[in-house]
Amino acid sequence: xxxxSVLTTCPFCGTGCNLFLEVMDNEVLGxxxxxxxxxxxxxxCILGRNAHKFIQHPDRLTAPxxxxxxxxxxxxxxxxxxxxxxxxxxxxxxxxxxxxxxFSSAKCTNEENYLMMKLARGVIGTNNVDHCARLCHxxxxxxxxxxxxxxxxxxxxxxxxxxxxxxxxGSNPTSQHPIIAGWMLEAKERGACLIVxxxxxxxLSQHADLFLQLRPGTNxxxxxxxxxxxxxxxxxxxxxxxxRTEGIDELKAKLKDYDLDAVSRITGVERExxxxxxxxxxxxxxxxxxxxxxxxxxxxxxxxxxxVANLALLTGNxxxxxxxxxxxxxQNNVQGACDMGALPNVLTGYRPVTDSQARLEYxxxxxxxxxxxxxxxxxxxxxxxxxxxxxxxxxxMGENPAVTDPDLNHVKEALSRLDxxxxxxxxxxxxxxxxxxxxxxxxxxEKEGTFTNTDRRVQRVRKAVDPxxxxxxxxxxxxxxxxxxxxxxxxxxSPEEIMNEIRQLTPSYRxxxxxxxxxGESLQWPCPDENHPGTPYLHAESFPRGKGRFYxxxxxxxxxxxxxxxxxxxxxxxxxxxxxxxxxxxxxxxxNAEIPTxxxxxxxxxxxxxxxxxxxxxKVSSRRGSISIKVKVSSExxxxxxxxxxxxxxxxxxxxxxxxxxxxxxxxxGFKVCAVRIEKG
Ligand code: SF4
Numbered sequence: 001x002x003x004x005s006v007l008t009t010c011p012f013c014g015t016g017c018n019l020f021l022e023v024m025d026n027e028v029l030g031x032x033x034x035x036x037x038x039x040x041x042x043x044x045c046i047l048g049r050n051a052h053k054f055i056q057h058p059d060r061l062t063a064p065x066x067x068x069x070x071x072x073x074x075x076x077x078x079x080x081x082x083x084x085x086x087x088x089x090x091x092x093x094x095x096x097x098x099x100x101x102x103f104s105s106a107k108c109t110n111e112e113n114y115l116m117m118k119l120a121r122g123v124i125g126t127n128n129v130d131h132c133a134r135l136c137h138x139x140x141x142x143x144x145x146x147x148x149x150x151x152x153x154x155x156x157x158x159x160x161x162x163x164x165x166x167x168x169x170g171s172n173p174t175s176q177h178p179i180i181a182g183w184m185l186e187a188k189e190r191g192a193c194l195i196v197x198x199x200x201x202x203x204l205s206q207h208a209d210l211f212l213q214l215r216p217g218t219n220x221x222x223x224x225x226x227x228x229x230x231x232x233x234x235x236x237x238x239x240x241x242x243x244r245t246e247g248i249d250e251l252k253a254k255l256k257d258y259d260l261d262a263v264s265r266i267t268g269v270e271r272e273x274x275x276x277x278x279x280x281x282x283x284x285x286x287x288x289x290x291x292x293x294x295x296x297x298x299x300x301x302x303x304x305x306x307x308v309a310n311l312a313l314l315t316g317n318x319x320x321x322x323x324x325x326x327x328x329x330x331q332n333n334v335q336g337a338c339d340m341g342a343l344p345n346v347l348t349g350y351r352p353v354t355d356s357q358a359r360l361e362y363x364x365x366x367x368x369x370x371x372x373x374x375x376x377x378x379x380x381x382x383x384x385x386x387x388x389x390x391x392x393x394x395x396x397m398g399e400n401p402a403v404t405d406p407d408l409n410h411v412k413e414a415l416s417r418l419d420x421x422x423x424x425x426x427x428x429x430x431x432x433x434x435x436x437x438x439x440x441x442x443x444x445x446e447k448e449g450t451f452t453n454t455d456r457r458v459q460r461v462r463k464a465v466d467p468x469x470x471x472x473x474x475x476x477x478x479x480x481x482x483x484x485x486x487x488x489x490x491x492x493x494s495p496e497e498i499m500n501e502i503r504q505l506t507p508s509y510r511x512x513x514x515x516x517x518x519x520g521e522s523l524q525w526p527c528p529d530e531n532h533p534g535t536p537y538l539h540a541e542s543f544p545r546g547k548g549r550f551y552x553x554x555x556x557x558x559x560x561x562x563x564x565x566x567x568x569x570x571x572x573x574x575x576x577x578x579x580x581x582x583x584x585x586x587x588x589x590x591x592n593a594e595i596p597t598x599x600x601x602x603x604x605x606x607x608x609x610x611x612x613x614x615x616x617x618x619k620v621s622s623r624r625g626s627i628s629i630k631v632k633v634s635s636e637x638x639x640x641x642x643x644x645x646x647x648x649x650x651x652x653x654x655x656x657x658x659x660x661x662x663x664x665x666x667x668x669x670g671f672k673v674c675a676v677r678i679e680k681g
Contacts, residue, residue: 001024001025002023002024002025003022003023003024004022004023004024004464005020005021005022005023005032006020006021006023006445006462006463006464007019007020007034007460007462008020008021008444008445008460008461008462008464009332009444009451009453009459009460009461010040010044010047010048010051010332011051011107011332011443011444012047012048012051012331012332012579013045013047013176013177013329013330013331013332013579014177014328014329014330014331014332014333014334014335014453014454015039015040015157015177015179015180015328015453015454016039016332016451016453016454016455016457016459017033017034017037017039017040017043017044017045017048017179018034018037018039018040018459019031019032019033019034019040019044019048019051020032020033020034021051021052021445021464021465022052023464023465026465026466027056027465028052028055028056028445028464028465029052030052031044031048031049031050031051031052033048038157038158038522039157039158039179039453039455039457040179043179043182044179045178045179046178046576046577046591047577047579047585047591050588050590050591052445053587053588053589053590054426054443054584054585054587054588055443055445055446055465056468057427057587059427059428059587060426060427060440060468060469060471061425061426061427061428061432061438061439061440061441061471062440062468062469062470062471063075063440063469063470064076064077064079064080064437064438064439064440064470065437065438065439065440066079066080066083066436066437067435067436067437072438077470077472077480080437080439081480081481081484082484083437084420084422084437084481084484085481085484085485085486087393087419087420088100088124088393088420088485089485091392091393091419091420092124092125094392095390095392097124097125097126097372098126098128098372098376098377098390098391099390099391099392099393100120100124100126100128100391100392100393100394100395101126101128101129101130101376101377101382101385101386101391101393101394101395102116102117102119102120102124102126102128102129102130102394102395102397103129103130103131103379103382103394103395103396103397103399103401104116104117104129104130104131104337104342104397104398104399105131105132105337105342105397105398105399106131106132106133106329106331106332106333106334106336106337107331107332107333107398107399107580108333108337108397108398108474109333109336109447109449109450109451109461109474109475109495110333110336110337110339110340110449110450110451110452110458110499110502111449111450111475111495111498111499111502112397112449112473112474112475112478113131113333113336113337113340113341113342114340114341114342114348114498114501114502115474115475115478115479115482115490115498116129116342116395116397116478117129117340117341117342117347117348118366118482118489118490119478119481119482119485119487119490120376121347121353121362121371121372122362122363122366122368122371122487122489123368123482123485123486123487124485125369125371125372126372126376127344127345127353127372127374127375127376128344128376128377128382128391129341129342129343129344129376130342130343130344130376130377130378130379130382131337131338131342131343131379131399132331132334132337132379132399132404132580133334133337133338133343134343134378134379134380134666134667134668135297135379135380135404135405135406135668135669135671136293136296136297136329136330136331136334136668137293137296137327137329137330137334137338138296138301138343138378138663138666138667138668139296139297139298139301139302139304139305139663139665139666139668140296140305140327141338141343141350141666142302142305142663142665142666143301143302143303143304143305143306143309143665143666144305144309144325144327145350145545146302146306146549146551146665147305147306147309147310147313147325147548147549147550147551148309148318148325148538148539148543148544148545148548148549149543149544149545149546150350150538150539150543150544151338151350152327152335152456152538153324153325153326153327153328153329153335153454153455153456154318154319154323154324154325154326154537154538154539155288155321155322155323155324155326155455155536155537155538156455156457156524156536156537157180157183157454157455158183158536159288159321159322159536159537160180160183160184160186160187160288160322161183161186161187161190161192162187162286162321162322163187163192163284163286163287163288163322163323164191164192164193164284164285164286164287164322165192165193165194165195165280165281165284165286165287165288166184166187166188166192166193166194166195166287166288166290167195167197167277167281167287167288167289167290167311168184168194168195168196168197168198168204168290168291169196169197169198169219169289169290169291169294169295169308170197170198170219170291170292170293170294170295170296170304170672171198171290171291171292171293171294171328172198172200172202172203172204172292172294172573172574173204173290173292173328174202174203174204174576175202175203175574175575175576176292176328176330176574176576177292177328177454178576180290180328181204184204184290185207188207193209193210193280193284194207194208194209194210195208195209195210195211195212195277195280195281196208196210196211196212197211197212197214197219197222197277198211198212198213198214198294199213199214199215199216199294199571199637199638199641199672200213200571200573200601200636200637200641200643201213201635201636201637202636209280210273210276210277210280212267212269212273212274212277213268213269213638214267214268214269215266215267215268215569215638215641216558216569216571216641216672216673217298217300217557217558217569217670217672217673218266218267218268218555219294219295219298219300219304219307220300220303220304220307220553220554220555220556221258221262221263221266221267221555222263222267222269222274223304223307223308223310223311224254224255224258224263224307224553224555225258225260225263225264225267225271225274225278226274226277226278226281226311227251227255227258227278227307227310227311227314228255228258228259228260228263229260229274229275229278229279229282230278230281230282230311230314230315231252231255231314233278233279233282235278235279235282235283235315236282236314236315237314237315237316239316240313240315240316241313241314241316244313244316244319244542244543244547244548245313245547245548245549245550246547246548246549246550247549247550247551247552248550250550250551250552251310251314251550251551251552253552254552254553254554255552257554258555260274260275266555268638281311281315281317282311282314282315286317286320286321286322286323287312287315287317287323288317288322288323288324288326289308289311289312289317289324289325289326290326290327290328291305291308291325291326291327291328292327292328292329292330293330293573293671293672294573294672295308296327296668297572297668297669297670297671297672298558298663298668298670298672298673299558299559299661299662299663299668299669299670300553300555300556300663301663301666301668302663302664302665302666302668303551303553303554305325305327306551306553307551307553308325309325309548309551310550310551310553312324312325313548313550314550318539318548319537319538319539319540319541319543320537320540321536321537323537324537324538326454326455327454328454329453329454330574330580331580332444332451332453333451333452333453334454335452335453335454335456336450336451336452336458338350339452339506339508339509339525340502344375344376344377344378345375345376347359347362347505348502348505348506348509349505349506349507349508349509353371353372353373353374353375353376354373354374354375356373359371359373361505362505365501365504365505366489367488367489368489377391378667379401379405380405380406380659380662380667380669381667382394382414383401383405383410383411383414383415383659384414384659386414386415386417386418387410387413387414387417389417391418392418392419392420393418393419393420393421393422394415394418394420394421394422395422395424395481396421396422396423396424396425396431396435397424397425397441397474397478398424398425398426398441398474399431400425400429400430400431400432400580400581400583401415401431402415402429402430402431402433402434402649403429403430403431403581403582403583403646403647403649403652403654404580404581404646404654405654405659406654406657406658406659406669406671407624407625407654407655407657407658407659407660408625408652408654408655409624409625409655410624410659411654411659412434415431415434416434420436420437421434421435421436421437422435422436422437422438422439423435423437423438423439424438424439424441424474424477425438425439425440425441425583426440426441426442426443426471426584427583427584427587429581429583430581430583430649439477440467440468440469440470440471440472441467441471441472441473441474441477442467442471442472442473442474443467444461445463445464445465446463446464446465446466446467446471446473447461447463447467447473447474447475447495448460448461448462448463448473448494448495448496449461449473449475449495450495450499450512450514450517452525455524455536456524456525456535457522457523457524457534458509458512458517458523458524458525458527459517459522460514460517460518475492475495475498478490479491479492496514499512499513499514500513507526507528508525508526508527508528509525509527510527510528510529510530511523511527511528511529511530511531511532511534512525512527512534513530516530521533521534522534524536558670558673559658559661559670560658560661560670560673560674560675561675562640562675563675565675565677566621566622566623566675566676566677567640567675567677568606568640568641568642568675568676568677568678569640569641569642569673569674569675569676570620570622570641570642570643570644570653570656570657570673570674570675570676571637571641571642571643571672571673571674572643572644572645572646572653572654572657572671572672572674573643573645573646573672574645574646574647575595575645575647576594576595577591577592577594577595578591578595578645578647579647580646580647581646581647581649582647582648582649585647586647586648595645597630597648597650597651598629598630598644598645598647598648598650598651598652598653599629599630599631599632599644599645600618600620600629600630600631600632600642600643600644600678601632601634601636601637601642601643601644602631602632602633602634602637602642602678603633603634603635603637603638603639603640603641604633604634604635605639606639606640606642606678607631607633610678610680611680612631612633612678612680613631613633614631614632614633615630615631616630616631616680616681617629617630617631617681618630618631618678618679618680618681619678619679619680619681620642620644620656620676620677620678621656621676621677621679622655622656622657622658622674622675622676622677623658623675624655624656624657624658625655625656626655626656627651627652627653627655627656628651628681629644629651630651642676642678644656646671654671656674656676657669657670657671657674658670658674
C-alpha cells in the first residue's frame, strides 16, 4: 500500500484555499486543511472538505463518445480526434474561421485556458473564444479597467483584519466565500465597521452596523447617492483626488441629479441610512469594498462597477493596504482564465487583439501567420450566431451552458442547430447530452497546472491520482486536437512548459515560475521578474491607466421592470452546498442531502396574498419560459421580489432569464432583475 499527501488548490470558489489530498493506492480518500496557507489558515469550508468526493464518482466519463442517432457510442481517441479535426477543417473552409467558437472555462487551469485561446487564434484564426466570466465578472474587467486600468481585485484577503471599514455589496460571503467571510468577521471583532448593501437579507447582514436592503437593479442610484453625501459633507480626500484622479467635474455634474429623496424613492432605502453609510465609509481611515455578482450581473454591470470605484477614488481608498475595490470571484480560476486571454477581445495579460505589435509577438512565438484583429463573439453572442447559422461549430471545455447561460430554451435551440458540438468534461452534463462528441477530461486531482485566485495569487494544482479509464487532462486533449488539426506548436511535455511560454508573452506573470511556487512562495501578479516578490495591493504609486478616472454614470431602470403581466422581480443566485451548474456538487451526497433541489424564496406577505405555504409547487413564468418549483416562504426577500438559485436543472432559474438585452460594454446579461409571474401549480 502506498500513502501520499498531495498539496493542491481547492477546485471550487475563487478564494484559493489550499488543501492536502490524502491518497492511498491511486485513490483519494480524504482532504486535510493546510495550516500555514496564507488564506485558508488551516480551515476549509464545506465544499473544500468534500472536494475529494467527486473524483472517483461512478458517473465519471472514461472514454470518448460519439453521438449515433439518439445515443452515444464509445470510440477511440484516435477516431474522435481525427473526426473532430476533419469536421472543424471542413467548417472552416466552407464558412471561414469565424464559423467556429471556443468556450473555455474558469474551472480549468491557466495553462489550459491559454491553450484554448491559442488553439482558437493561432490554429483556427478566430477570436471567438470566451469563458464563463462573461456571465459573472466580465463587467468587473471592463469597469475596473476603465476606472483604474486593471480589472482585478486591488487588495489581498490577508489585509482584511487591518481595515477599519468593510462595505459588502451584492456578495453573500458566508455562503459563497466562507473563508473570506471568516476574515471579515475577524476584522469586525477587531473593531472594523460593516456596511451590507443587498436586496436580500444575507447572514452577514446580521453582523452589519448598517444594512441597506435596496430594490434589485438600483445599485447605481444608491452609490451615486452615497457619492453625493460624501461631496456635500466635505468628506472627499482632496489631496488624493487632486494628485491621482481625473474626471471629478464629470462626476459632480452627474451627482446633481441624485439628491437623497430621489435616491431613496428609487432604491427603497431610507435616506438616513444612505447618509449614514456614506459617512461611515468615507470617514474610516481605511475602507475596503467587496462585491460579487449582485452588482456585476446587470445590464448596467460595467456602470455599477464604475460607481463603486468612484467611491474609492473620492475617499482615497485605493492604492493603500486594507482598502480598495475587491471583486470576489465565484469560480476557482475566473481571474486566471481572464488573465490568459480566454476572452474575445484580449490576448494574455489583457493585450488587445487590435494591437498589431502584440499580435506580431504572439504569431512569431507560435510560428503562425497574423492573428485575427477584430474582437470575436462572446458566449451569449455565439448562441445567437448559432441560431442564425453563422456559428457552425463549437468546442466547449468544462462548461455547462444548458444550465448556466441565460434563456435556456434559446441556448438549447442554438446548441442543437450547430453542425458540430464537442464537449470536454468530467461528467455527462446537460450540455454534453446535446453534443456530437464528448471527450472525457481529468479533474483537478488528476493533473498539474496553476489556478489564479481572486486576489491574483497564482497557485499550484498538483496531480494526486491518475484519471479514470481513458480520461485525459484538458491540456493534453487540446494539444492532441491542435496536432490533429496540423499544428506544430503544441509540443509540450508538461504544463510547466506551457507556463514558461505564457511567461514570455505576459509581463505580469513573467516572474512566476513553477520552481518558485513549488518552493513555497505565494506570488500575486504583477510579478515582472524572478526576483520580484509579487504585489499584494495594486495602484500604490500610480494606476496602469495613469490617473484613476471618475465616471458620471446614471441609474437606468431595468428593461425588466415588473408590469401587470409579470408583476414580481426575480433575482437569481447561489446557495451554500452547491456550485455553478451543479454537475459536481449534486453528485456529492453529503452536499446534495442539504439542499437536494431548487426552491423559490417568497416573502410571507406575497405568499399570503397568493395563498401559498412552504412546500407548495408553483409555476414561475417570465417572457422566456416557465418552471415548476417548490415554495420557500422567507423574509430574506422583500415583498415583490423572489429569489431562485441557479444550480438545479429540473427547475432551472435560467429558463426565465433574458439573453437579449446585454450590458453594452461587457455584454453581460441581467441575471439579477427579471420580471416574472407566479401561479399556483
Ligand atoms: Fe474551497 Fe472556496 Fe471553500 Fe476555500 S472557501 S475551501 S476555496 S470552496
